[in-house]
Amino acid sequence: MTAPSYEEMAETIEARLEQAAELLGELEYPLMEFTAQEFYDYLTGETFTGDRITLRQILGNEYLMLHEVVEVCELKRLGVAIDKDTTMTADKTKIYSAHLAAMDFELGYSLLLEDYYWLRHRLGHHFKMVKKDEHLPDSLKARAKKILDDFWEYRNI
Numbered sequence: 001m002t003a004p005s006y007e008e009m010a011e012t013i014e015a016r017l018e019q020a021a022e023l024l025g026e027l028e029y030p031l032m033e034f035t036a037q038e039f040y041d042y043l044t045g046e047t048f049t050g051d052r053i054t055l056r057q058i059l060g061n062e063y064l065m066l067h068e069v070v071e072v073c074e075l076k077r078l079g080v081a082i083d084k085d086t087t088m089t090a091d092k093t094k095i096y097s098a099h100l101a102a103m104d105f106e107l108g109y110s111l112l113l114e115d116y117y118w119l120r121h122r123l124g125h126h127f128k129m130v131k132k133d134e135h136l137p138d139s140l141k142a143r144a145k146k147i148l149d150d151f152w153e154y155r156n157i
Contacts, residue, residue: 003044003055006037013040016059020069023062029105031069032076038083042072045084048135063118067106074098093137100143107151116157123148123155 013036043055058064075098080090103126110119130144
């Protein structure tokens with residue numbers, strides 16, 4: 001299934017980015033500037049991991065939306081250009097570093113809201129990455145494990 005065109009989604013993306021920016025501001029997360037077009041391109045570009053989360057799923061889920069906004073901000077902070085080819089061409093250490101920052105933020109946000117269902121769901125996803133992702137750089141394995149350890153006690157609440 002192909003993603004809807006940017007023209008079809010621009011208004012929705014812009015609205016969701018405004019909502020995410022407002023919430024992230026309240027949480028004192030340091031935003032980086034990027035456009036709705038960059039965000040669309042990043043989310044609809046090819047991935048080397050075979051992720052199957054769609055644009056509409058991300059736009060419709062507060063946690064995933066915040067995760068992706070934080071991820072893009074972290075990539076920008078690392079000097080990575082945001083476009084359809086980012087995931088395929090950027091340094092994998094930078095890609096994973098941004099992903100881990102976003103996952104840590106997302107899990108912390110779900111804990112803040114006491115949404116243990118979401119926390120367990122995403123801990124399962126993160127657990128698989130820590131244990132089985134052959135692309136995870138060795139230099140980031142300890143950081144990925146620390147995130148898992150930091151939230152593991154909440155998996156059975």
